[in-house]
Structures are given as C-alpha cells and as structure tokens.
Amino acid sequence: NAGVIQTPRHKVTGKGQEATLWCEPISGHSAVFWYRQTIVQGLEFLTYFRNQAPIDDSGMPKERFSAQMPNQSHSTLKIQSTQPQDSAVYLCASSPTGRGNQAPLFGEGTRLSVL
Amino acid sequence: GDQVEQSPSALSLHEGTGSALRCNFTTTMRAVQWFQQNSRGSLINLFYLASGTKENGRLKSTFNSKESYSTLHIRDAQLEDSGTYFCAAEDGTEGADRLTFGKGTQLIIQP
Known part of the structure; x- marks a missing residue:
C-alpha cells in the first residue's frame, strides 16, 4: 500500500499562471480531503x-480555487491566476468512509511556490 | 476565536525526560487526532481517539470530550521525537467530518 500519493511534490508558478495539484487516495478509501498549510495560518x-x-x-476560497474528483482514483485541486499568497503546502488525505473511528491518512503534500 | 487551542507552542526537553502537550476545544468535538510532522513535512498519525486513553510505546494520549480537552504525553524523550506536533479535532456536528487543527507544538529534544 503506497499511501496517499500527491504530485508534483514541488511546483513553482509565476503570478497569474494556473496550477493543478493531483491526489491519488488509498485504494478503497471513499473520502478525500484537501488541506493547506502556511506559516501564518497553520493547517x-x-x-x-x-x-x-x-x-x-x-x-x-470563493474565487480561483476549484476541486474535482472525476473518479475514485484521483482528485485535483486547481488554482487559477495564482497569487503569491497562494504559496503553501497543499495536503491531501483519504479515509475509508470519512466517518468516525477511521482516521484520515495524509499524503506528503505539494509545496506550491508562486513567484 | 480558535476552536482548537494547543499549548505550549514550543517545548525543549532533554533526552530521557518527558512532558505533556494539551489541546483545549471551545466546542464539542467528536474525535481527536494527534500527528507528528517530521522534517520532510509529512504528517504522521500518532493517535485517533473518540474517547478515553490510548498508549503506544513512549506516547500516551487522552481525550475527554465532556471537558473538551486532549493531552499527549511523551516519556523518555529521544532525539527522533523532535518535530512539530499537531492535534486536530472532528467537529461533533453531523456531517462535519473535516479536521480543525491546533497551531502546533514545536518540540526540540536536546542531548
């Protein structure tokens, strides 16, 4: 079991460009979560x-951010017109059902740097 | 205000000693999870508790939902225990399966 896989591990974009982050949940897990970690705001x-x-x-965020899960094997987080304040580590997690007593497991994250 | 208040924000221990981290919750939480974030940034699951106490090696965690707090005890600290520790809680509201994280405790273990 490879765990939750996130790609890329690092992404650098210029201000105004689009960034797409990928997450492959653990096989059989039906719940997928996205989190963001910054120094200022935490997780x-x-x-x-x-x-x-x-x-x-x-x-x-109401603008520029969207997430999809087109099939059970991957989810994407898309950020349009990236801004420097979008720089963060984006973490994906999956759990068997998303309900109680089943702890979500986290991927290693994608570090997004917007220049 | 923050729903999850974690303390202390930083802690330095000598090898072989121990201490406790604490999270207080300002609302009823269904479950709590404790993580260690290592130098690579990976969040490593330590405990998941809906109630009571769990122990794993030198770590022990308690969740008291009635009194709205959770603790993580570390004993006989080792150098590899250094890192940032986070508690995260599941809101007790039906359907609210997201985690709300504390701000973290930066733990440094000194020789």
Whole structure:
C-alpha cells in the first residue's frame, strides 16, 4: 500500500499562471480531503469528497480555487491566476468512509511556490 | 476565536525526560487526532481517539470530550521525537467530518 500519493511534490508558478495539484487516495478509501498549510495560518481545511461527490467546500476560497474528483482514483485541486499568497503546502488525505473511528491518512503534500 | 487551542507552542526537553502537550476545544468535538510532522513535512498519525486513553510505546494520549480537552504525553524523550506536533479535532456536528487543527507544538529534544 503506497499511501496517499500527491504530485508534483514541488511546483513553482509565476503570478497569474494556473496550477493543478493531483491526489491519488488509498485504494478503497471513499473520502478525500484537501488541506493547506502556511506559516501564518497553520493547517486549514479546504474541501472534502465522499464517493466522488463534493460534501463540504466551506474552506475553499470563493474565487480561483476549484476541486474535482472525476473518479475514485484521483482528485485535483486547481488554482487559477495564482497569487503569491497562494504559496503553501497543499495536503491531501483519504479515509475509508470519512466517518468516525477511521482516521484520515495524509499524503506528503505539494509545496506550491508562486513567484 | 480558535476552536482548537494547543499549548505550549514550543517545548525543549532533554533526552530521557518527558512532558505533556494539551489541546483545549471551545466546542464539542467528536474525535481527536494527534500527528507528528517530521522534517520532510509529512504528517504522521500518532493517535485517533473518540474517547478515553490510548498508549503506544513512549506516547500516551487522552481525550475527554465532556471537558473538551486532549493531552499527549511523551516519556523518555529521544532525539527522533523532535518535530512539530499537531492535534486536530472532528467537529461533533453531523456531517462535519473535516479536521480543525491546533497551531502546533514545536518540540526540540536536546542531548
């Protein structure tokens, strides 16, 4: 079991460019979560899918950010017109169902740097 | 204010000693999880508790949902225990499966 796989590990973009981050959850896990980590804000929830359906996107910035889960084997987080304040480590996690007693497991993250 | 208040923000211990980290919650939480973030940035699961106490080696964690706090005890600290420790809690609200993280405790173990 390879764990949650996130690609790329590092991404550098210029201001105004688009960035797409990929997450492959653990096989058989139906819940996928996205979080963001910065020095200032710490670890923040972004969005969550269960069985590929969006369940909670309350942490997503209203503009420029979107997430999809087109099939059970991957999810993407897309940031349009990236800004320097989007620089962060983006973490993906998966769990068997997203419900209690089943701890989510995290990937190693994608470090996004916007110049 | 923050739903998850973690303390201390930083802690220095000598090898072989121990201490406790604590998280207080300002709202009812369904479960708590403790992580160690290593130098590569990976979040390593330490404990997941819906209630009570769990122990694993030199680590022990307790979650008291009624009194809204959780603790992580480290004993006989080793150099490899250095890192940042986070608690994260699941909101007790139905359907709120997201984790709310504390700000972290930076733990330094000195020889």
